[in-house]
Amino acid sequence: MQTEDLTTLLRQHPFLADLSTEHMDILVGCASNVKFNDNQYLIREGEIADKLYLIRTGRVALEIDSSERGSIRIQTIGPGQVLGWSWLISPYRWHFSGCAVTDVLALALDGKCLRTKCDNDHDFGYEMLQRLTQVMERRLEATRMQLMDLYGSAEGAGR
Amino acid sequence: MIHDVDVLPARGVEPLVPHLATIRRVVWETDDTYTIALDLDPSAAGYTFKPGQFNMLYVFGVGEAAISISSDPATSAVLTHTIHRVGSVTSSLAGHKRGDVIGLRGPYGSSWPLTPAQGRDVCVVAGGIGLAPLRPLFYSLFRERKRYGRIILLYGARSPLDLLYRVELEEWANRQHVEVIVTVDRSDTSWKGYVGVVTNLFSYIKLDAPSTVAYVCGPETMMKYTVAELERRGVGQGQVYISMERNMKCAVGSCGHCQYGPYFICKDGPVFPLPQVAHLLERKEL
Numbered sequence: 095m096q097t098e099d100l101t102t103l104l105r106q107h108p109f110l111a112d113l114s115t116e117h118m119d120i121l122v123g124c125a126s127n128v129k130f131n132d133n134q135y136l137i138r139e140g141e142i143a144d145k146l147y148l149i150r151t152g153r154v155a156l157e158i159d160s161s162e163r164g165s166i167r168i169q170t171i172g173p174g175q176v177l178g179w180s181w182l183i184s185p186y187r188w189h190f191s192g193c194a195v196t197d198v199l200a201l202a203l204d205g206k207c208l209r210t211k212c213d214n215d216h217d218f219g220y221e222m223l224q225r226l227t228q229v230m231e232r233r234l235e236a237t238r239m240q241l242m243d244l245y246g247s248a249e250g251a252g253r
Numbered sequence: 254m255i256h257d258v259d260v261l262p263a264r265g266v267e268p269l270v271p272h273l274a275t276i277r278r279v280v281w282e283t284d285d286t287y288t289i290a291l292d293l294d295p296s297a298a299g300y301t302f303k304p305g306q307f308n309m310l311y312v313f314g315v316g317e318a319a320i321s322i323s324s325d326p327a328t329s330a331v332l333t334h335t336i337h338r339v340g341s342v343t344s345s346l347a348g349h350k351r352g353d354v355i356g357l358r359g360p361y362g363s364s365w366p367l368t369p370a371q372g373r374d375v376c377v378v379a380g381g382i383g384l385a386p387l388r389p390l391f392y393s394l395f396r397e398r399k400r401y402g403r404i405i406l407l408y409g410a411r412s413p414l415d416l417l418y419r420v421e422l423e424e425w426a427n428r429q430h431v432e433v434i435v436t437v438d439r440s441d442t443s444w445k446g447y448v449g450v451v452t453n454l455f456s457y458i459k460l461d462a463p464s465t466v467a468y469v470c471g472p473e474t475m476m477k478y479t480v481a482e483l484e485r486r487g488v489g490q491g492q493v494y495i496s497m498e499r500n501m502k503c504a505v506g507s508c509g510h511c512q513y514g515p516y517f518i519c520k521d522g523p524v525f526p527l528p529q530v531a532h533l534l535e536r537k538e539l
Contacts, residue, residue, distance in 0.1 A: 155448060167440045169449045172457055195445045235478075239450045240438050244472040245381035245411035 100125055103201060107148045108174045109225060117218050124207035130154075130198040136177065137192040143180030144205040149173055152198030156190045169236075170195065176229050181205025268505050271311045271356030272297040276349055277331060282417050286382060287347055288323065288335045291357065301329050303364030304389035305496060305524045309504050310334065310346065311356030318342040319501040319519070321386035322360060326393060332357075335385035335417060361504040363524040365390045365494060370466040374402040376458075376488070378479045380409045380451055380471020384417050386496055386523075387470050391425065405432045405458055409451030409475070412437050413444045432458060451475060452482045462487030470496040477534050480527060493527040 101122050104110050113121070128147075130136055136147060136154055147154075153172050157165045168190070171177045177200075180188050186205065212219030273294035280288045293300055302308075307321045318340065324333035338347045349355065365387075375394060379387050394401055406425065410416045416435065426433035434454045436447035447454065451471070465488050469479050476495050483493055499511035499518045506520030514533045516522060 153445075153447070155442070157442065163441075165442045167442060167444060167448045169453075170436075170447045172447065174456055193442075236450045236453055239452070239474065239478055242474060243411070243438070244475050245409070245415065245438065 100127060100201075103127060103150070104148070107150065107201060109148050109176050109229070113221070117221055120211050120215060120218050121203065121208075124204045124211065126202050126204075128200050128202045130194040130200070132194055132197055134194050134198075135191060136194060136198070136200075137188045137190070139188055139191045141188055143178060143186045143188045145178060146181060146203040146205060146208065147177040147192075148201040148203070149175050149177060150199040150201065152194060152196040152200075154192045154198060155195045156192055158190055165191075168240075169233075176226075179226055179230065182209065182226065268358065269503070271309070271358040272300075273354050274310075274332070274357040276351055276353045276355065278351055279347075279349065282335060283415050285338045286335060286415075286417065287338065288333050289346065289349075290324075291332045291334070291355070293330070293332065293357070297357075300332075300360075302326055302332075302360035302389075304367075304393050305365040305386050306360040306362050307386070307501075307504075307523065308332070308334065308357050308359030309361070309501075310342070311358070312342050312345045312349075313356065315345045316342045317356075317502075318346075319361075319504060321496075321523075323385040323388045324392075326389050327396060335382065335388075337382045359504065361519055363522055365393075365468055365496075365524055367393060369492070370394070371400045372402070374405070374461055374465045376405045376407070376460060376465050376467045376483075378407045378451060378467065378469045378471070378483075380475040380479075381411065381415070382417070383471035383475075383496070384408055387468060388418065388421075390468060395425075395428070402461075402464065403430045403432065404428075405460075406434070407451055407454040407458070408433070408435045409454075409471070410435070410437050411439070413440050413446070434458065450478070452478050455482050455486060460486050460488065465492060467493045468495075469493065473497070473534065480531070480534070490527045490531055494524055495527055495530070496523045497525060497530065498523060 101118060104125060149171055151173050153170050154177055155167045156169045157167055159165055177192055212222055274291040277290040277292050282288055302322050304326055307319050309317045310320050311317045320334040320336055322332060323335040336343050338344050377387055394404055422433050425431055436449055436451055436454055440448050467483050467488055469476050497518050499513055501519045502508045502510040504519045506517040511518040
């Protein structure tokens with residue numbers, strides 16, 4: 095795929111909305127266009143975390159393996175969302191598995207490449223970190239809400 | 254754009270005296286939630302209700318519970334209520350069968366206002382059993398479909414087994430300009446749909462914020478986060494209506510059990526324009 099096509103696709107993803115041309119030029123060198131089939135794993139718990147995925151179409155389910163309950167789906171990531179930030183944090187291992195539950199089109203950003211570029215250009219690194227921490231904050235908020243098991247309680251019972 | 258909700262007076266000369274209602278059928282929606290269909294006694298001739306209102310269902314010798322009406326307002330002859338089995342009344346009611354007679358008084362409370370949605374898109378956000386009082390709203394919207402723009406339902410449940418009205422949801426999703434997106438809080442690997450909280454679903458829709466009216470019903474915490482998400486996406490408080498819940502006893506604003514700040518949920522609610530109650534959402538000990 096041509097670099098300019100890739101840039102167009104990157105620009106269409108909400109995670110990179112309004113990214114400056116200068117930073118986009120840095121980022122595009124780490125990017126590739128990828129496709130996964132239904133039931134194919136994008137990431138596996140415990141393996142090296144080497145990618146940041148920007149989902150374009152389809153859905154990826156995050157799973158945790160539990161010896162008692164088998165694989166549990168804890169969240170799905172869909173179009174316009176971001177999968178994976180463990181490439182940023184040592185020891186760079188996935189904490190979950192991610193399985194495509196439909197065919198998935200995504201943009202993959204190479205983790206090592208991104209880390210290097212963030213180290214070399216702190217303005218770019220700060221921009222990436224700001225965007226990722228927003229995603230993390232929203233994901234953490236959602237997880238807290240999920241932990242409350244709102245629908246399992248008597249709250250709302252008499253509706 | 255703030256429209257008042259319709260606060261409707263309790264019907265009848267004796268608002269505390271129940272009518273008799275005969276159970277036509279009981280359908281289990283999930284392990285702990287059932288829908289009960291009732292035929293009203295002829296003494297209740299002329300009974301009508303609006304979307305979002307509730308009845309007091311009386312199990313003789315056990316007690317009463319406030320339950321939202323989940324059927325079509327245009328067919329008041331058969332009333333349905335979708336009930337989560339949690340207390341003595343709802344557990345006792347669950348054991349009833351076709352032909353058994355219970356007491357019913359109502360309808361009570363305010364309703365989902367439809368006028369503000371005319372010519373606009375409608376975004377409905379439901380959590381758990383909160384879908385039940387929103388179901389009559391959908392029937393009303395579909396009946397006069399041309400009056401409204403896109404209709405979006407974002408619905409969250411605990412697990413795939415806890416989803417209400419599955420067949421109906423599929424039917425709604427197949428309608429033109431209707432989007433139904435469902436998520437569950439947890440699942441095994443057999444579920445191919447979304448997993449996560451209902452507010453995540455906003456990522457997958459495009460809201461025309463200035464032209465959207467939102468109706469929200471579910472646990473209070475879920476509503477608090479939903480309201481925040483709507484605001485984040487540009488839907489102002491004046492475009493949002495929520496349904497509140499408290500322990501209701503008399504249903505006519507006399508006993509004070511359901512007091513919520515300066516309001517009685519049974520009489521002034523359960524449906525409120527958000528600006529009226531936003532400052533009270535999840536305030537401790539209210």
